[in-house]
Amino acid sequence: MPRDIVLVIFDGFQLFDLAGPADVFATANLCTRSDGYRLRVAAVRAGAVPAHNGIATTAQVSLAEITGPVDTLMVVGGLSVPGRLRDRELVDGIARLAGSARRTASVCNGALLLAEAGLLDGRRATTHWLTAGELARRYPGVEVDADPVYVRDGDVWTSAGVSAGVDLALALVADDHGHRLARDVARGLVVYLHRPGGQSQFSAPLRALAPRSEPLRELQAFIDAHPAEDLSVPALARRTGMSERHFSRVFTAQTGLPPGRYVERSRADAARRLLETTDHPLDRVARECGLGTPETLYRLFRRHWRTSPGDYRRRFHVKES
Incomplete structure (x- = not known):
């Protein structure tokens, strides 16, 4: 049976957050010469959904149309995420699908949507280093760790910014099929299987507050x-x-x-x-x-x-x- 991967997008999403993980799963299928992963892109409404860079992607299905359990629910991020936290159709749809998913994941600041849906309470999670402070302020019940490239806490996985979605997807493939397949996928995509260091090496200089005096x-x-x-x-x-x-x-x-x-x-x-x-x-x-x-x-x-x-x-x- 193929593993059903549902990738959730919305207006203004980050295209790389979707394309990177999707290509990891698709490459795993090529390496195994099988249909081990079935990918579906979902949104509040099916149809064309514009990414932040202006490129439209087709959501094959609406969130409401997905009624059966899914293997993996993955929520992408994007600059529009803070404004999407008030979209109850999106947030409630994520919460509903996560309830029947074997595992739930987020890429970049998609972690904010998981937190808004109540899926990160009492869990350790990461997100883009620029968003970590916002995640901690908005959702004090989340243990935010801004450095790891991805974090697994039980059946919930979160990743750091943008390209870290590739690292996360490789880890999911390794969890499903072992490190040999994940290594072959990484080689095919010419990326690290295990990226050296954490995401803080990519962050802006370590700044403190400017004194009043x-x-x-x-x-x-x-x-x-x-x-x-x-x-x-x-x-x-x-x-x-x-x-x-x-x-x-x-x-x-x-x-x-x-x-x-x-x-x-x-x-x-x-x-x-x-x-x-x-x-x-x-x-x-x-x-x-x-x-x-x-x-x-x-x-x-x-x-x-x-x-x-x-x-x-x-x-x-x-x-x-």
Whole structure:
């Protein structure tokens, strides 16, 4: 019996969120020379549904027309998702189908639709790094982890942003048929079977809040511009004319981060920029960022991005002219 995969779309969805997973399942069929997966695209109403990029995709069936149980319900994401949370036909349709599905999944910020349908309460989940804060604020019952490329919690799977839908679909294929088939599919599509590191390596620089106090804003700018300086709490407190204890309390209250953690994040971002834009050896990168040694640089990258500085450079290096 083929496994029935229902992919849910809506006006303004992200086309890659649909096409990536769909091609993984279709390629699995080619590799096995079978119809192991049957793909159906569904929407509130059947017919042409425009993606955010303007390309229309045909939803073969409406959500209401699907009456029997499905194997996998997968909800895609898109820039229009926040506005779709008020679409009761869409949200209620997702909730109904999930009730009879063997497993439910979301791609990117499609996790917001799962959460609105009550499917993520008490579960660990991920989403696009840009949406993780919104997911946590809107749905405090969800344990949001912004770094993994995908998360499985029981029969509910969620993925990070956009292309991570491919990683998620490969994991579903591996869960169904084993890693050998998933590996063959990955090879055919020329993608990683297991992407190195988490999605945070693709995120914007690690920023804190801008302080209300002008002296602290100036100090924040100094830290970001001079990562190799003495940025210890005593040195920073002296710059502001405060006691160490008072400085630490005020800085943490206004930026949301203790001074030491802010300095570490600032140095980590400085290291990322140097790895992306220069050919400096790792010992020079570490020195210029105030990290001292390549070993400290390595530990920092492992802690923040679960990858090594060398791997990060190979993926993101674009030398400035």
